[in-house]
Amino acid sequence: MKNPKPSLHAQRVAKEQSFTESEIQDRVRWDLPILAQNSKCSVSLDLPLINCRPTAVCAAVCYAAQGRQAYRQAVLKSVAIQQMIEKDPDRVAHTVVDEAAGRAVRLAGSGEVLPSHRYLVEKIHELGGQTWEFTRRVDTHEALPHLMFSLDAGTPPSALEYIEQSVPVNRRAYLRRPNDPPAPLEVAVTFPLHGPRTPHAKAVPTHPTDCPASRDEVSGCWACRRCY
Numbered sequence: 001m002k003n004p005k006p007s008l009h010a011q012r013v014a015k016e017q018s019f020t021e022s023e024i025q026d027r028v029r030w031d032l033p034i035l036a037q038n039s040k041c042s043v044s045l046d047l048p049l050i051n052c053r054p055t056a057v058c059a060a061v062c063y064a065a066q067g068r069q070a071y072r073q074a075v076l077k078s079v080a081i082q083q084m085i086e087k088d089p090d091r092v093a094h095t096v097v098d099e100a101a102g103r104a105v106r107l108a109g110s111g112e113v114l115p116s117h118r119y120l121v122e123k124i125h126e127l128g129g130q131t132w133e134f135t136r137r138v139d140t141h142e143a144l145p146h147l148m149f150s151l152d153a154g155t156p157p158s159a160l161e162y163i164e165q166s167v168p169v170n171r172r173a174y175l176r177r178p179n180d181p182p183a184p185l186e187v188a189v190t191f192p193l194h195g196p197r198t199p200h201a202k203a204v205p206t207h208p209t210d211c212p213a214s215r216d217e218v219s220g221c222w223a224c225r226r227c228y
Contacts, residue, residue, distance in 0.1 A: 008065035008197065009058065012049045015075045027080035034081060034092065035099045036074070036109055040213055041221050043100055044109025046078045051112035053137050055154035061177065064110035066195040078110055085120055093123035100129060104228060106221075107133035115143035132221075132228040134173060138162050148173050148227055151187070153180040160184060173227065178203035189226050 006014070035043045049064055068074060085092050096105055107113055107121065113133055121144060124131055134148040135141050138159055141149055149167045151160065152175040163172060164185055174183035177193045178200050191211050192204035201214055211226075212218045221227065 007056075007059040008062040009049060009052065009054050009060075012062060012065035012070060012075065015070070015072065016048050016050055016079050019076055019079060023076060024080055024083065027076050028083055028087075029080075030084075030091065030095070033099060034084070034095050035105065036069075036077075038106070038109060039220065041106040041109060043103050044106035045096060046074065046081065047108040047111030047113070048075075048078045048082050049111050050079075051082070051108075051114050053112070055136065055152055055156070057152040057154035057177065057180075058136060058150075058175065061175070061193055061195070061198045063195045063198075066197045069110050074110075082111075085117065089117075089120040090123060093120055093127055093129070096124055097127045097129040102130075104130040104132055104222070107131045112137060113140050113144065113147065115139050118143045130228075134227070141167065147171070148188075150175060151183065151185065153177070153184075155184075174209075176204050176207075178205075180204075182207060183209075 034045065036046045038044055046069065049062070054062065064070070081092075105124070113121070113135055121131060134150045135144070136150050141147055145166070148171050149163050150173045151163060169186045170188045172185060172187040174187045174190045175193065176183070176190050183190060187209055189211050190207050190209040192201035192214050194201040194214050212224050213221055218224050
């Protein structure tokens, strides 16, 4: 019997772990942009997927393992940025605010916000920056309770219980694949499965909470702001 193919998440993590320390340190540079550009989200701070604790569903359809986010240099940049945050979160915060130039920054465009990133996020806000972000980690949400919490058909009962008790409905999001039922809890937004390697949004039943950007009803997240 053939070994099963690694999940998209595992494929991306393998890329992150393939870099030598020398390659990473060569990319820990303050003269290069920290933020990434995205036609849907505008600007984002991309972090490594080693930070993630994905459900089986999230791992299988991982958006950060698709398209330009999965290019080698983009993956290397995310690993380097994590180290830059650990070394000097104040400088990262100032750079993020400067590069964003008034735009709201998606945290994290790839990967995950960690509980240890609380200082960075609060510093960005202290400097007048705007952010919007998601997490699948209970410990991250406990540290930063304003974050959206992402769930899917594989979210464990313990996390669903936390979400129901601790996350307001307007801060809940649901990733839905074609054969998944509607969200098990009331949510503010549903993301039909989409991506270059998982282009299945059209096969996902429509729902009143569907993300209008994923349904091509608006040009980008800034035209909706439901997740901000």
